[in-house]
Amino acid sequence: MPPPSRVAGRRRRLLMVRPRRRTAASSVPPLRRDAAPPPSRVAGRRRRLLPTRLDLSEPALDLPAEAGSPGPPPRAAGGGVSTGGKVGLPALDVALAFPQATPASLFPPAVSDYYQLDDLLTDEEKALRKKVRGVMEKEIAPIMTEYWEKAEFPFHAIPKLASLGLAGGTTKGYGCPGLSLTASAIATAEVARVDASCSTFILVHASLVMPTIALCGSESQKQQYLQSLAQFKTLGCWALTEPDYGSDASSLRTSASKVPSGNSTFADMLIILARNEDTNQLNGFIVKKGVSGLKATKIENKIGLRMVQNGDIVLNNVFVPEEDRLPGICSFKDINEVFAMSRVMVAWQPIGISMGVFDMCHRYLKERKSPLAAFQLNQEKLARMLGNIQAMVLVGWRLCKMYESGKLTPGHSSLGKAWTSRKAREVVSLGRELLGGNGILADFLVAKAFCDLEPIFSYEGTYDINSLVTGNEITGIASFKPAVIAKSRL
Numbered sequence: 001m002p003p004p005s006r007v008a009g010r011r012r013r014l015l016m017v018r019p020r021r022r023t024a025a026s027s028v029p030p031l032r033r034d035a036a037p038p039p040s041r042v043a044g045r046r047r048r049l050l051p052t053r054l055d056l057s058e059p060a061l062d063l064p065a066e067a068g069s070p071g072p073p074p075r076a077a078g079g080g081v082s083t084g085g086k087v088g089l090p091a092l093d094v095a096l097a098f099p100q101a102t103p104a105s106l107f108p109p110a111v112s113d114y115y116q117l118d119d120l121l122t123d124e125e126k127a128l129r130k131k132v133r134g135v136m137e138k139e140i141a142p143i144m145t146e147y148w149e150k151a152e153f154p155f156h157a158i159p160k161l162a163s164l165g166l167a168g169g170t171t172k173g174y175g176c177p178g179l180s181l182t183a184s185a186i187a188t189a190e191v192a193r194v195d196a197s198c199s200t201f202i203l204v205h206a207s208l209v210m211p212t213i214a215l216c217g218s219e220s221q222k223q224q225y226l227q228s229l230a231q232f233k234t235l236g237c238w239a240l241t242e243p244d245y246g247s248d249a250s251s252l253r254t255s256a257s258k259v260p261s262g263n264s265t266f267a268d269m270l271i272i273l274a275r276n277e278d279t280n281q282l283n284g285f286i287v288k289k290g291v292s293g294l295k296a297t298k299i300e301n302k303i304g305l306r307m308v309q310n311g312d313i314v315l316n317n318v319f320v321p322e323e324d325r326l327p328g329i330c331s332f333k334d335i336n337e338v339f340a341m342s343r344v345m346v347a348w349q350p351i352g353i354s355m356g357v358f359d360m361c362h363r364y365l366k367e368r369k370s371p372l373a374a375f376q377l378n379q380e381k382l383a384r385m386l387g388n389i390q391a392m393v394l395v396g397w398r399l400c401k402m403y404e405s406g407k408l409t410p411g412h413s414s415l416g417k418a419w420t421s422r423k424a425r426e427v428v429s430l431g432r433e434l435l436g437g438n439g440i441l442a443d444f445l446v447a448k449a450f451c452d453l454e455p456i457f458s459y460e461g462t463y464d465i466n467s468l469v470t471g472n473e474i475t476g477i478a479s480f481k482p483a484v485i486a487k488s489r490l
């Protein structure tokens with residue numbers, strides 16, 4: 001720890017990222033909670049270290065509960081909850097309130113592939129989709145409303161999610177599945193069709209953390225982390241956003257307070273992106289859970305993706321040995337490849353959410369007594385939702401093919417993410433309308449999906465920023481910074 005005066009002198013939310021000339025005693029934190037490295041290893045590497053201190057200034061905050069902590073018992077089939085009264089949820093037993101309805105815990109059949117876009121997929125991609133659909137409908141659908149309401153992640157379901165073999169996506173070797181981007185994307189949509197929080201949990205881990213290590217890490221970092229991450233034995237989080245710089249990430253300062261990174265409250269390792277004071281360029285670091293000076297606090301009161309454990313990350317003079325610096329990140333350009341892939345994946349989340357909402361509305365309108373499905377206006381809404389979904393799938397599929405053939409540009413992926421999230425907003429809004437009063441109950445999926453789409457509209461580049469990335473590409477004029485701001489920084 002630095003002398004108190006040094007910490008006090010930096011109470012400016014600053015993150016000092018600078019190489020130190022002399023070596024320092026380092027406590028390399030263990031990757032796994034219970035496996036401390038032998039002292040000789042630490043000592044043996046001291047001379048090679050180019051230590052970095054991620055420095056801050058915020059008061060220490062409490063670390064929340066750890067991954068693996070037992071969750072409450074799952075909701076009983078049929079919509080009830082077998083919690084022994086501990087949880088106090090849910091408010092509504094759908095089967096009682098709406099007796100002719102199929103219990104909400106039974107996810108509706110998938111009926112949105114109107115144009116038979118299945119024909120565009122390979123047999124392997126179809127098989128993966130079937131597997132993912134089965135696990136999501138059976139394991140996650142019955143419990144998701146309860147966990148969403150409680151804003152807790154169902155850690156006990158992680159082995160089931162791991163069994164899907166999605167983490168690592170397109171990465172080959174190191175225990176990763178080496179899927180096609182199309183297969184990863186289809187799987188992302190299937191997860192999001194049932195639950196967007198689970199899909200975000202997987203995306204942060206598998207489409208940000210893992211590709212960053214695979215593309216920008218050293219050989220030993222790949223050996224050390226990728227297999228464990230692919231099996232969800234190690235959980236990761238990825239932190240770029242700062243309180244003052246979200247959309248404008250290139251203005252990243254030396255702040256050590258990062259918000260609101262998914263999975264950060266329980267992650268075993270965090271990828272932290274920070275500016276190197278000497279080079280003024282971006283660097284990436286692996287910061288291990290438990291290291292002195294690292295605190296992550298759960299962000300409460302979210303209205304969407306409530307199962308995702310977003311956290312404020314505070315780094316107070318955190319020591320990072322050189323071996324944990326990602327050698328492939330020396331500027332923002334170096335993470336473009338990660339963004340290209342992750343943005344395509346995120347573009348598929350609104351597609352999956354829209355599919356699930358359509359499926360639920362389709363069943364609901366036919367089961368409701370009136371029957372609601374007979375009204376012309378309701379049919380028009382269903383048709384509009386379905387039309388959007390057909391177009392979204394085609395755009396998403398084309399993004400994958402362009403990526404796979406090396407033709408995808410940042411503008412392409414940004415337009416895809418911006419457009420699918422915008423079209424999905426219309427779909428979930430129509431779906432919410434179609435369910436009337438039940439359209440505001442999380443139990444019927446649609447209200448939950450309606451809320452879950454909002455953070456997706458804003459993360460991985462807001463709709464506006466992604467549109468400007470495309471605008472820049474097609475006009476050659478960057479308009480990210482208003483003239484007044486650009487001028488003041490000269």
Ligand SMILES: Cc1cc2nc3c(=O)[nH]c(=O)nc-3n(C[C@H](O)[C@H](O)[C@H](O)COP(=O)(O)OP(=O)(O)OC[C@H]3O[C@@H](n4cnc5c(N)ncnc54)[C@H](O)[C@@H]3O)c2cc1C
Nearest residue numbers: 238239240241246247260261262455458459460462464480
């Ligand atoms: C659920 C969730 C999970 C997240 N997970 C992660 C994570 O894992 N890791 C991580 O690093 N970050 C994460 N984020 C942060 C996310 O990436 C940012 O919220 C996002 O980049 C937007 O930044 P901001 O919130 O600071 O919005 P701001 O940048 O403050 O934007 C506010 C509004 O201004 C508009 N705007 C901003 N700049 C411009 C401009 N130049 N031109 C036109 N309009 C502009 C935006 O479009 C938006 O409408 C997450 C966010 C959420 C909600």
